[in-house]
Amino acid sequence: MTVKLYNTLTKKKEDFVPLNGNEVKIYSCGPTVYSYAHIGNFRAYVFVDNLRRILEYNGYKLKHVMNITDVGHLESDGDNGEDKMEKAAKKENKSPYEIAKFYTDKFLEDMKKLNIEMPEIIAKATEHISDMLELAKEIVKKGYGYETSTAIYFDVSKLDKYPVLSNRNVDEQIAGARVDVDPEKRNPYDFAIWIKAPENHIMKWDSPWGLSYPGWHLECSAMSKKYLGEVFDIHTGGVDHIPTHHENEIAQSKGAFGKIPAKIWMHVEFLQVNGGKMSKSLGNVYTIEQLEQKGIEALAYKLFCYTAHYRTKLNFTFEGALASQKALNRLRESYIKNASGKDEIPNEQIEEYKNKFLQAVNDDLNMPVAMGIVWEVARSEKKSKKLAELLLEFDNVLGLDLISSEKYINSQKEIEVPSEIQELLNERKKAREEKNWTLSDKIRDEIKLKGYIVKDTKEGMTVEKV
Ligand code: AMP
Ligand code: ZN
Numbered sequence: 234m235t236v237k238l239y240n241t242l243t244k245k246k247e248d249f250v251p252l253n254g255n256e257v258k259i260y261s262c263g264p265t266v267y268s269y270a271h272i273g274n275f276r277a278y279v280f281v282d283n284l285r286r287i288l289e290y291n292g293y294k295l296k297h298v299m300n301i302t303d304v305g306h307l308e309s310d311g312d313n314g315e316d317k318m319e320k321a322a323k324k325e326n327k328s329p330y331e332i333a334k335f336y337t338d339k340f341l342e343d344m345k346k347l348n349i350e351m352p353e354i355i356a357k358a359t360e361h362i363s364d365m366l367e368l369a370k371e372i373v374k375k376g377y378g379y380e381t382s383t384a385i386y387f388d389v390s391k392l393d394k395y396p397v398l399s400n401r402n403v404d405e406q407i408a409g410a411r412v413d414v415d416p417e418k419r420n421p422y423d424f425a426i427w428i429k430a431p432e433n434h435i436m437k438w439d440s441p442w443g444l445s446y447p448g449w450h451l452e453c454s455a456m457s458k459k460y461l462g463e464v465f466d467i468h469t470g471g472v473d474h475i476p477t478h479h480e481n482e483i484a485q486s487k488g489a490f491g492k493i494p495a496k497i498w499m500h501v502e503f504l505q506v507n508g509g510k511m512s513k514s515l516g517n518v519y520t521i522e523q524l525e526q527k528g529i530e531a532l533a534y535k536l537f538c539y540t541a542h543y544r545t546k547l548n549f550t551f552e553g554a555l556a557s558q559k560a561l562n563r564l565r566e567s568y569i570k571n572a573s574g575k576d577e578i579p580n581e582q583i584e585e586y587k588n589k590f591l592q593a594v595n596d597d598l599n600m601p602v603a604m605g606i607v608w609e610v611a612r613s614e615k616k617s618k619k620l621a622e623l624l625l626e627f628d629n630v631l632g633l634d635l636i637s638s639e640k641y642i643n644s645q646k647e648i649e650v651p652s653e654i655q656e657l658l659n660e661r662k663k664a665r666e667e668k669n670w671t672l673s674d675k676i677r678d679e680i681k682l683k684g685y686i687v688k689d690t691k692e693g694m695t696v697e698k699v
Contacts, residue, residue: 236291236595238467239544241398241475241498246597251466252496257293258465259284260457260495261352262474265302266336267321271518272534272549273504273511275347277471279535280501280543280598282349284469286630287594297352298460301340303333303359304436306449308514310477312384312415312425316446319435329436333359343521346531348632354460358452362438365447365455368489369427369440377488381417384425385442387484395422396480398498424481426451450481457494458486468495472502501543511549519549527551530641532633533558539600539631562645565638567611568624574616583619586610587626594630607631650696654685658694661687 236249251257261281264270285295308314318329325332337357344351358365369385372378377392378385389395425448430437437444447455457465463486470479479498486494503510506517521531529551537557541547586606593602607627610620628635650658661676677687681699688695 234291234591234595236287237597238497238499239597240496241500242493242496244400247497249497251293252464255292255294257288257295257467258461259295259297259352259467259469260453260461260465261297261299261468262453262470262478263299263301263355264336264340265306265317266333266340267306267317268336268513269518269520269522270336270340270343271511271513271520272524273518275343275521275534276504276538276547277469277501278344278349279347279538281469282347282632283543283594283598283600283630284467284499285350285352286632287598290591290630291595295353296461298354298356298457299352300452300456301333301337301355301357302449302452303329303337303357304446304452310449310473312428312448316434316436322435330359333357343531346521347535348532348634350632356456356460358447358456359436361452361456361459362447364459365451366427366438366440368451368455368458368485369447371489372426372485375488377484378426379419380442381415383415383417383429384448385427386418386423387426387481387488388419389422389424389484390420392484392487395484396476397483397493398480399476424448424450424477424484426485450478451485453478454482454485454489454494457482458490463490463494464492465495467497467499469499469501472500475500502546505546505548508548524554527555529554529558530561533561536561536564536631536633539604542601543598561633562642564607564611564624564633565635565642568621568635568638569642571616571621571624572618574618574620576615576617578613578615578617578619580619583623586623590627590630603627603630646697650685654680654683654696657683658687658696662694 237246238249239246264274285297288295304316304318306317308317308320318332321332322329369378372387373385377388379388427440427442427445427447429443429445434446437446457468468479468482483493486492505511509515509517511518521534524534525531534554534557537549537554538547540553540557586609590603590606593599593606596602607624610623610627613620624635657676657680661673661680664672664676680687680696684699686697686699688697
């Protein structure tokens with residue numbers, strides 16, 4: 234069955250055909266590691282996880298690169314403001330490298346909690362400065378770059394067409410553009426590929442233009458070219474990347490190599506709060522840890538993301554996320570019951586479920602429709618091992634770790650035991666070791682009077698609320 238993907242470049246859903254046999258090359262714009270990634274950011278990576286898993290489910294092999302932006306992303310997505318890394322470093326009184334390491338580690342921990350498959354290559358911008366410098370020189374050599382007193386700019390007027398992703402007309406944009414801060418720019422939409430470092434700037438490298446650092450857009454062009462070649466299959470990011478970051482990546486690749494770097498450009502819509510964007514700069518963000526504190530697992534948030542198609546906005550509420558937590562537990566319970574179910578299910582029925590599921594996910598990652606089929610299976614009156622196996626097969630795409638359902642359900646049953654009860658449990662343990670069954674039973678009754686039931690299992694004593 235063909236996978237259909239919506240391409241922002243052509244504004245159409247297209248039948249996906251890889252450029253090279255069975256291998257799919259993907260580049261995803263990764264996080265800027267100056268702060269905790271928030272659940273809005275993770276909507277973007279859950280989407281990428283769905284894309285990866287669906288392509289794998291269809292038998293494709295992946296070569297997937299994601300960058301970590303640890304230099305050059307200014308406060309605006311354009312050329313204004315301070316470098317986000319340096320600003321955070323000053324605020325936290327650390328070096329930008331310490332900041333980057335801390336938030337990269339946190340980001341990767343959360344990715345693991347979300348059971349998101351890791352890209353084959355994770356590339357840090359600061360470890361690819363020479364690749365970026367080569368690309369900047371190439372752009373200048375081909376006549377697309379020019380030097381001002383503050384930066385090396387890309388001259389967008391030299392391109393046959395700019396912009397190509399966003400539908401807006403450049404003349405209109407120019408007419409509506411704010412007066413730019415740098416009067417040395419030739420065109421308002423020219424952007425910095427390399428920035429001359431002011432005296433007090435920490436992250437800077439030697440270059441033909443003195444001590445300086447790369448612009449944000451350049452890292453993705455340089456690293457995608459290095460690992461995936463001049464043209465690859467799919468480029469992903471959030472919708473906020475369309476008008477500036479991705480437009481400028483395309484400009485750079487066209488300038489240096491005469492080509493648009495990816496065939497398909499996919500963009501995930503925003504997670505919103507109260508109808509507005511959730512973003513670090515607006516200060517209305519939640520983290521995975523904050524959700525966990527309210528009893529919502531990372532995986533429940535992942536399931537929450539499946540309530541909307543990736544190209545539609547999704548409004549976050551705690552009620553909605555809690556409902557997803559309950560739904561996740563129901564799904565786990567269904568899996569557990571089916572795993573020991575003995576009812577007969579005809580093979581044709583299983584095949585029909587599989588086909589419907591495949592059709593949904595292959596239709597531009599339609600997770601809400603796919604979940605409809607998952608629920609039909611999970612809610613089936615009949616319980617059968619075949620259905621449990623089917624749920625596990627679907628989980629190759631969902632990535633909800635259903636195979637470990639029992640572990641999650643059991644860990645939810647573990648409760649906080651007051652110290653008074655814990656002491657009684659310790660005494661009872663001692664009594665049992667001494668084979669003093671009378672005392673052991675007496676303590677058990679005392680614990681029950683205090684509202685807890687003790688059970689003796691192979692693994693030892695467990696305790697539940699009455
Ligand atoms: P950043 O760390 O700001 O570079 O963003 C990392 C990724 O998260 C990018 O792909 C953004 O487009 C995406 N993103 C940021 N905010 C949101 C949001 N509220 N909803 C969905 N994606 C987002
Ligand atoms: Zn990027």
